[in-house]
Every structure is written in structure tokens, then in C-alpha cells.
Amino acid sequence: MRALKDYAAELEMRKFPYEYELWDREKTCQMLGTEAYLGGVVTYRDGHLHPLNLCLGEVRAAQSLGVQIFEKSPVTRIEHGEKPRVHTSSGQVEAYSVVLAGNAYHQLEPKHLSNLTFPAGSYIIATEPLSDEMVNEINPQDLAICDMNEILDYFRLSADKRMLYGGRCNYSGREPASIKAAILPRMLKIYPQLRDVKIEYEWGGNIGIVLNRIPALGRINNNVYYCQGYSGHGVNATHIMGEIMADAITGTMEKFDLFANMKHFRIPGSQWLGNQIIALGMLYYRIKDLL
Ligand SMILES: Cc1cc2nc3c(=O)[nH]c(=O)nc-3n(C[C@H](O)[C@H](O)[C@H](O)COP(=O)(O)OP(=O)(O)OC[C@H]3O[C@@H](n4cnc5c(N)ncnc54)[C@H](O)[C@@H]3O)c2cc1C
Numbered sequence: 001m002r003a004l005k006d007y008a009a010e011l012e013m014r015k016f017p018y019e020y021e022l023w024d025r026e027k028t029c030q031m032l033g034t035e036a037y038l039g040g041v042v043t044y045r046d047g048h049l050h051p052l053n054l055c056l057g058e059v060r061a062a063q064s065l066g067v068q069i070f071e072k073s074p075v076t077r078i079e080h081g082e083k084p085r086v087h088t089s090s091g092q093v094e095a096y097s098v099v100l101a102g103n104a105y106h107q108l109e110p111k112h113l114s115n116l117t118f119p120a121g122s123y124i125i126a127t128e129p130l131s132d133e134m135v136n137e138i139n140p141q142d143l144a145i146c147d148m149n150e151i152l153d154y155f156r157l158s159a160d161k162r163m164l165y166g167g168r169c170n171y172s173g174r175e176p177a178s179i180k181a182a183i184l185p186r187m188l189k190i191y192p193q194l195r196d197v198k199i200e201y202e203w204g205g206n207i208g209i210v211l212n213r214i215p216a217l218g219r220i221n222n223n224v225y226y227c228q229g230y231s232g233h234g235v236n237a238t239h240i241m242g243e244i245m246a247d248a249i250t251g252t253m254e255k256f257d258l259f260a261n262m263k264h265f266r267i268p269g270s271q272w273l274g275n276q277i278i279a280l281g282m283l284y285y286r287i288k289d290l291l
Pocket of ligand 1: 105122124228
């Protein structure tokens with residue numbers, strides 16, 4: 001509660017221009033239908049959205065402006081020069097500028113980018129649509145919720161009133177054998193009342209973690225840029241960074257330089273140690289959370 005009160009006090013001090021509330025235990029139980037939490041801060045500026053639909057809408061918008069998108073053609077290397085060339089296994093594209101935005105999935109430009117971002121898995125389950133009574137009991141305000149752990153659990157309702165519940169599966173960094181088996185007990189700990197509800201979907205992916213949690217952007221040379229490492233908060237931040245990258249390519253460097261000059265810690269050997277590094281990192285944050 002002390003941390004939440006400090007957070008609310010900081011919002012006040014900074015004259016946060018949107019509505020927010022500090023909830024005590026009773027109010028939190030009443031609004032979220034769970035006794036798991038001591039309290040919460042709600043900020044009504046924030047929202048939640050369907051990220052795949054956002055992506056598909058942006059694809060349509062980009063294509064209407066003449067952008068061509070080539071799926072299933074991973075870039076295997078970049079040939080640098082006055083006009084850089086990106087190579088795939090069966091083709092190549094020449095460009096004026098290249099932006100590397102492959103998150104924690106690509107291994108391009110290792111000399112500059114290895115050890116900068118490391119992958120950590122995050123996974124989600126989705127229940128069947130919930131009854132109106134259940135929705136009213138557990139989330140009548142349709143809020144998106146996360147806990148305060150470093151390696152956090154997060155949940156919200158979809159538009160068709162499924163509970164989407166996400167978090168880590170394990171501390172080993174390995175792909176889980178069953179996402180449902182790992183996440184369901186975590187959801188039931190918060191919401192035992194969902195015990196008879198069917199789980200209809202499960203999925204996950206890698207989050208690109210940078211140690212100081214500030215997106216890592218920069219330039220490998222004059223015309224090849226990179227932008228990655230949103231540490232699990234990229235849905236919003238990628239859009240801000242997209243504008244900054246577009247400005248940089250067209251010659252306005254002010255915000256780009258601000259971020260590019262941030263000091264980032266590298267984890268030596270993370271490309272070879274992979275899972276062991278993640279396991280160690282997860283263990284560190286787990287101990288912090290338990291303390
Ligand atoms: C389960 C889960 C839940 C999440 N929940 C949230 C959330 O609630 N809020 C939030 O803000 N963020 C969330 N995130 C994080 C968010 O998804 C990421 O921060 C965001 O997608 C990063 O955007 P990006 O464009 O950098 O990378 P991505 O969206 O991962 O896109 C990278 C793209 O690069 C492509 N690529 C990779 N290598 C190559 C290559 N060699 N050649 C060509 N293409 C390549 C990939 O195929 C992919 O399409 C979540 C992530 C996961 C996995």
C-alpha cells in the first residue's frame with residue numbers, strides 16, 4: 001500500500017491531468033471480485049485494445065499509402081553501403097534506409113546488437129466467454145489489470161467477455177510444454193470462481209528485455225537504424241518510437257539522439273548462454289518480488 005500511495009502522490013505532484021483513484025483493500029475486492037490484493041491505483045486515462053486488430057488496421061493503412069509488406073521472408077543479412085541491401089534466402093531489396101525492428105527474434109548485426117536485448121517468454125490463456133453475472137462480479141468497469149511484481153501477471157476481458165490472463169510460465173526460460181497447465185493455477189489463485197470455466201485458447205511469445213527498461217534505439221551507420229527492447233510494454237511504446245524513427249530518417253534527430261545516447265548495459269555471453277541467463281535474471285526478479 002505504501003508503494004501505491006507513493007505512486008498516487010507522484011501523480012498528484014506531477015499534476016497528472018487525468019482521473020485516477022487510490023483503492024483500499026475493500027474497494028479493490030469490490031471492484032475486482034478477488035481478495036488477492038491489498039489495494040490498487042486506477043488511472044482512467046489508460047485503455048486496452050485488441051493488438052492483432054490494431055496491427056491489421058495499420059497494415060491496411062500502410063498499404064493504402066503504397067507500402068509493400070513481404071511476409072515469411074526473414075532477412076538473413078544486411079549489405080551496408082550508400083544504398084544498403086537486405087538479403088533474404090530468395091531475394092533482396094535495396095533501400096535508402098533500413099530499420100531493424102525484429103524484437104528479440106532476430107540475430108542480425110551481432111557486432112552491434114548482441115547482448116543488448118534478451119528474450120523472456122510471456123504467455124496468455126483465454127477462457128470461454130463469461131456470463132454477465134460473472135463479468136459484473138470480477139470486472140464491471142472493464143479495466144486492464146496488472147500486479148506489482150517485476151515479473152508480473154496481467155489480465156483483462158476481451159470484447160466478447162473472455163478472461164485473458166497472462167504471465168510467466170516458468171523461471172527456466174524454456175518453452176513450456178503446456179501454457180494452460182502453467183497459467184491456469186495462477187488465474188485460479190486470483191479467481192477461484194472461474195474454476196469451472198473452459199480454457200479455449202493459449203498463446204505466447206518472446207518479450208525483448210533491456211536491463212534499464214528503456215527502448216534501445218540507435219544507428220549502426222548512416223542509413224541502418226535499430227529500435228527494440230520494449231521489455232513487455234511495446235504496444236504503446238512502439239508507436240512513439242515509430243514516430244521518432246520516422247523523424248530521424250527524415251532528418252529530425254532531437255528525440256532520436258535523446259534515446260540513442262542512453263547508456264545500455266550488455267550481458268556478455270547471452271547469445272551463447274541463452275536460457276541460463278534468462279533463468280538467472282528471472283530468479284533475481286523472483287527473489288526481489290518475494291522480498
Ligand atoms: C504474451 C505477450 C503479452 C504481451 N502483452 C503486452 C501488453 O499487455 N502490453 C504491451 O504494451 N506489450 C505487451 N507485450 C509486448 C509487445 O507485444 C511487444 O513489446 C511489441 O510487440 C514489440 O513490438 P516490435 O515491433 O518491437 O516487435 P514485434 O511485434 O515482435 O515484431 C517483430 C517482427 O519482426 C519480425 N522479424 C524478426 N526477425 C526478422 C528477420 N530476420 N527478418 C524479418 N522480420 C523479422 C517478426 O516476425 C515480427 O513480425 C506482450 C508480449 C507477449 C509475448
